[in-house]
Amino acid sequence: MSKVHDRGGWSDAGFIDKTEHDLAMWEKNLMAVCSACAAHFNVDEFRRAIEDIEPDTYETLSYFERWVIALETLLIQKGVLTLEEIDQKMKVFEARTNRQHLPDLAVSHRQGGHNDSQI
Numbered sequence: 001m002s003k004v005h006d007r008g009g010w011s012d013a014g015f016i017d018k019t020e021h022d023l024a025m026w027e028k029n030l031m032a033v034c035s036a037c038a039a040h041f042n043v044d045e046f047r048r049a050i051e052d053i054e055p056d057t058y059e060t061l062s063y064f065e066r067w068v069i070a071l072e073t074l075l076i077q078k079g080v081l082t083l084e085e086i087d088q089k090m091k092v093f094e095a096r097t098n099r100q101h102l103p104d105l106a107v108s109h110r111q112g113g114h115n116d117s118q119i
Contacts, residue, residue, distance in 0.1 A: 027064045034071055041074045049073045 034046070049070035058066065075081045
């Protein structure tokens with residue numbers, strides 16, 4: 001069965017914008033964090049974590065926002081961090097930077113995006 005990421009043959013998929021864009025600093029930082037965590041998971045596991053995002057959530061996320069969800073999922077699955085540790089670090093980040101985009105993204109995904117077997 002095809003998953004939401006598999007666009008081949010979708011008659012209503014529409015145009016896929018392949019133009020390059022400058023990466024935002026948070027996207028560059030995310031790439032660095034994912035590289036630093038590479039000892040804990042491989043590219044196939046990372047791809048599977050992205051592919052396992054619920055279709056409704058997947059459709060609302062940007063490319064790198066999907067990476068955030070996949071990274072959190074894998075770090076928890078592999079026992080590198082707990083959900084509580086991630087939430088605590090995000091609270092510290094919010095207090096220090098007054099930014100809430102990524103924490104909201106992760107929280108909304110956890111509330112409806114995957115079940116306990118995926119964490």
